Amino acid sequence: MHELSAAQSIMDAVLEHARRNDAVRVVRVHLLKGGLCDYVDETIVWLLNMLSEQTVACGAQIDIAPVPIVFQCSECEAEFIVERDRFEARCTACHSSNVKLTRGGELYLESIEIE
Amino acid sequence: MSEIKTIRIMEKIGGANDLIAGENCQRLDQAGVVMINLMSSPGAGKTTLLERTFERLDSGIRAAVIEGDVETSHDAERLKRFGLPLVQVNAPACYLSAPMIAKALDQLDLSGIDLLFIENIGNLICPASAKTGEHHKIMLLSVTEGHEKPLKYPRMFVECDALIINKLDLAPHTNFDLQLAKTNALRINPALRIIELSATTGEGMDGWLTCLRDMLRSHKPEPAI
Secondary structure, X not given: OOHHHHHHHHHHHHHHHHHHOOOOOEEEEEEEEEOOXXXXXXXXXXXXXXXXXXXXXXXXXXXXXXXXXXXXXXXXXXXXXXXXXXXXXXXXXXXOOOEEEEEOOOEEEEEEEEO | OOOOXXXXXXXXXXXXXXXXXHHHHHHHHHHOOEEEEEEEOOOOOHHHHHHHHHHHOOOOOOEEEEEEEOOOOHHHHHHHHXXXXXXXXXXXXXXXXXXXXXHHHHOOOHHHOOEEEEEOOOOOOHHHHOOOOOOEEEEEEEHHHOOOXXXXXXXXXXXOOEEEEEOHHHHHHOOOOHHHHHHHHHHHOOOOEEEEOOOOOOOOHHHHHHHHHHHHHHHOOOOOO
């Protein structure tokens, strides 16, 4: 279950930022999840609920927003979105296959809402 | 009622692992070691491929292995006969992380190594996104797993530089479509170098050894003789 190390890293960062900002309570945690990240949302939420017990983040709402898979063409520099279930890493503008992944591969802690 | 404040963070999860991966890579570069992260599902033939590789590798190339296993040392036992530097990492996890590799590097004399293999834990999901500091990620797909795997596990195929299609000798006994498997893999990663072989019979091993030599050469000013 690779979600555990991710959830632990998220919670460490949430608590660190809450501390720096003198939060008495974390109300919401906003995450951005790339389309190529194989994390199960429910598992992430479940783990965060568990890890936040007896911290200022206990009871925080967890929002996970999807980020599309975006490639950039190395020939014509056009950016294009790839659907995961119809994957084709080929430039939609010039059809070059000389492309690189620019977004959608990572999980980000975007922001927290605190009191 | 206290006021709610939004704190923007934009922090990449796993960034700490990436930093250590970067340090690992720097250490390897300084010592002139090329590290290859070998990944696959369980039973795809990573250990057998390494056995065949060490039987045939050019004698001037000094190889070593970091052997990842959840709990046992079966694979490490099989590789011991080659007398190569070998570090066993028992990870109660589904992948080898950069800190685990850093500890393994501490146990190796890097000045005596040209080519260092990581045999990662068998899994098509977790190892794909965890950097270890390797120069190349290589994936093994065996014909018994099916030609649709690239479409089901795109992350793994996006990350790799080379794909080895293994157990070619078993292909006639399965409905594996080799051409379709290659087409699917190239849809995900058009730059993928594809090598077809059977580690059991040795068929196609020359292509793999050429790939290793090319990878060594691309990172070293003077190729190992």
